[in-house]
Amino acid sequence: MATQTRCGWTVTGMDCGSCAGKVRGAVERLPGVSGVEVTLIAERLRLTLDEALTPRAEIEAAIRALGFGIAPEGTPPERRKGFVLPGALPEPAPDPEPQDMPPPASLPWHRTAKGRLLLVTGGLLAGAWGVKLTAAAALAEAAFVLACLIGLLPVARRAWAALRRGMPFTIEALMTLAAGGALVLGAAEEAAFVLFLFAVGEVLEGLAAQRARSGIRALARLAPETARLEVGGALREVRAAALRAGQVVLVRAGDRVPADGIIVEGTSGLDESPVTGESVPRTRGPGDEVLAGTINTEAALRVRVSRPASDSAIARIVRLVEEAESARAPTERFIDRFSRWYMPSIVGVAALVAILPPLVLGLPWPDWSYRALALLLIGCPCALVISVPAAIASALAAGARRGLLLKGGAVVEVAAATTRVAFDKTGTLTCGRPNVTAIVALNGDEDTVLALAAAVEIGAAHPLARAIRDEAARRRLTLPPVQGARVLPGIGAEAGIDGALVRVTAPRSAAEAGALDQEALHHAARLEKDGQTVVALYRGAEGLGLIALRDEPRPDAAAALAQLRAMGIATVMLTGDTPRTAAAIAGPLGADWQAGMLPADKRDAIRDMGAGVMMVGDGINDAPALKQAAVGVAMGSGTDVALETADAAILRDRVTDVPAMVRLARAAMANIRQNVAIALGLKAVFLVTSIAGITGLWMAVLADTGATVLVTLNALRLLRFDPERDTSPPA
Known part of the structure; x- marks a missing residue:
């Protein structure tokens, strides 16, 4: 009987949607592989594998052949020094380092493979131009041919690897055809310049993708690496990741709390803004819960750890954001399907451009072959493919920094289309305590x-x-x-x-x-x-x-519902309380209400409201309604059942975060529309100019690279979008 195992790797070098597509395509065709998930921003590959049919080493070899780095998920980026006791510092014996260790996230661009390709192609091109200025034309032509061949070699190798994996229509394949065709046509100088521009674009894409990842990685770095653990009446500095439930740590003034826990001694103000986005410090004392990553602002605290680092609030936030990438938006899935036939269509059109005018009209073969090569380059769909995931990743990171968690691109897209918000009463619109x-x-x-x-x-x-x-x-x-x-x-x-x-x-x-x-x-x-x-x-x-x-309404409830109405969104309160109490709470807030409702009644009410309904709740009794709604949003103080059932969560328990979440989703969708317009608009313009012979190879690759970089940079603007202050999407 076949044994299937869920496996995970970290894959480096993925800078755009087509890169993720190549990784997915390379492994999903292998026998025994199923359930392939590739997340671009998290740099992660996960799949279900029958190792009797395909060993893990073959998976890794297939990825390396495409020019990407790969290592088992969880591999440390650097050698570790050992430690004396579990969790104690300093650490002793070094962990074995995998042979194909992915580079650390902070690796400078010039030390990456794409950075080295840029330096090599740039140096060769500069050298060839130097020969052209100082030597005979024939020698200069040979220098450009040499520069082109050396620069083309790694690109062609990656194209061949993709072709062997059943992926003939890749940017590397198009670049190889274009540069090789230019050499045949005697345009060696232009071919070398095209390869240099291609390398520049690859590096810029890498830098832009790295910038998008930094927003999520910053969350993981909120918790400190070390903690002061009480052991036998003394303090020992240990790794925060090694803390276990029940241990007691000392958190001094100015330190970050190393793990989720309960205060056992001391009273101090805690700045929770790194986790929840709440800017006003809150006073906490014995018996109060504290979260990893929050900053102790006043006095020393003794904290009993309640959860290990792997299950802390920060860790769960990071997991939610990273896993949310796998829940792709419908628009993204459509663009993926579109690109699958778009690339072969471009190749077919390029072939017709190269053949029909000379055959039918007797026009010169070299001229139209050259135009066909330019058409191949401009037809690359990189900018279009990355337009959605880059915007979604930026929106997820921006939301997570402000206590707004959305579980994927599909949730972002549906939240943007919200037309009605249904609220639970107790603990959601009200404080939850009389x-x-x-x-x-x-x-x-x-x-x-x-x-x-x-x-x-x-x-x-x-x-x-x-x-x-x-x-x-x-x-x-x-x-x-x-x-x-x-x-x-x-x-x-x-x-x-x-x-x-x-x-x-x-x-x-x-x-x-x-x-x-x-x-x-x-x-x-x-x-x-x-x-x-x-x-x-x-x-x-x-x-x-x-x-x-x-049970009084939350202080910001009236403002939140007013904001929703100003956005054209209707509001209704669903409660199991009496009609008299429901009217007394909902009336001053300006919301419709339905009272005396059991959990099943709330679910049915949501169903009867139709599409575009967002449900906001915090209790177990809200779980059916949260699941029924187009978007279920759990308040951060709610039950684990509500948080698990919901599509999104609000960590700060502020009702005004509901309209903020809708604004963020709408801003993300506006950004996606802008990105698609940029990608398709530039493609359309340069497709026409390439066929007309107005733009050549170097302009085609510059336009393709420029579109990808513009789309990515536009998506990165969402990282600066503040849904609490900005009342309209970024323009």
Whole structure:
């Protein structure tokens, strides 16, 4: 029985969409290979392999033959020094280094293979021009031929390797045909210059692609490399990647937190902007969670590690962004399909241009052969193929830096088409925790009523009970001693205070006990009409007071919904709460609402709304609706189920990040349209001028390279796009 293994490699040298296509094409035709995923920005190749049919070494050989570097995924870029204990510094014995180690990300351009090709072709061309200025014409011609042949050799080798793998229509093949044809036609000088321009374009593409990758790599570098681990009462500097759950680390003022954890000692301000984009430091103390990569701004903290580095918030963000590349946008898939027949069509048109005019009209063969060669060069689809993934990668990186995670190009494209946003109420539009909003003293003063109610609720875990206790603590009230405090399931709570039984229940239960008169009941009804939950405090048949509570809207909820309306997007709130509470929350926000909804009801409501619906939620009960929506967005404080089910996530728990996410998606799609227009526009112009004989080989390759670089640079502008401030796509 065949055994299939999921394998992964790091592949270097991929600078455009056609490079990724060549890597994919080289391996997917091999026996025993399936599930091929190539991600350009992450420089990753993953596939499912039956090693009985094709060993891993053959996969690596196929990639190397195309001129790319390859090493098993996770291979360190440099030799490692060893360490004395697991995780301790310094490190001891060196790890074995793979023979075909990919170069580090910081390798300067002139040390890469494409950089060396540029230097060699440039030097040869300069030398040939020097001979032309100082020697006879025949010797100069020989120098240009030599320069062309030497510069063409690595390109032709890569073209031959691709041809053997069943990929005849590559840029290397077109370049080989064009340069070789130019030599035959006696245009050696122009052929050498074309090869030099091709090398320049390759290097520029590499630099642009590297710039796009840097946005994602910067996320991975947020967490520090080392941590101060407490071992037997002493501190030991260890690698942050070696930290395990349960260990305690010391984070000094000014240091970055090395791992996700819980503060066990100390109080300090934490700058969470590197992870969530939130610029205002937040004070954290014992029991509070801290995230790897956040900056401790004030005092030393002792933090107990809760998750290993591989599962930290930063690591999960990086994984989401990198894996999102595999979820390609429909536009990208269409362009890939388009390019598959586009290239053969260009070759066919070039052949007709070379043959038909001389045969039918008797025009000169060399002239039209030359025009056909220029047509081959201008027809390369590199700029078109990279137009979508470059923009998507830049948008994903820009969003991740601001706490906006989108799981792929398909999500970006659908989010840009959002016409309606449905919000969950509790924990999404509201803060998720009730607060005391009013106290009505029927006997005594407000503080007395609140202190008695907090004492009765001392052992209750209900959110309303916690809110009453929190308000009493905020007012610094002293609670009276209680005896026999207990929860009354479905009713409320009771406790003995000063020898009398005191209860906190719903007003209806208090009225049934004869503790509330009609005036108090009318007062409670008015509060409930405003969407507040009311509890009554009473002692026997004596009403003591009413306490109103409500889960208030988030401070930025009204602004967020106003922004969405200004963008032409309708809003609706879906909640399981009562219609009265739903109206009280949604009304001031200007949103439609549907109340009394179970999880299945929310899902059905989303389905009935049709296409273009974005659902924003944070709880397990939101998961079906998040899955049903065109785009499901989970709030960062939500449950793991919601985060896993959703297509996108907002890390900062800010409702204004919802319109920001839509703006970012729309900006990305506008950028893609610009890129496609640049790529196709330049192609169309130079196809016509090449056939007309106005532009030659060097201008054709310059136009092709220029289009690729322009498209990439245009996509990189998304890295600077701020969806919170910019209200229109970058122009």
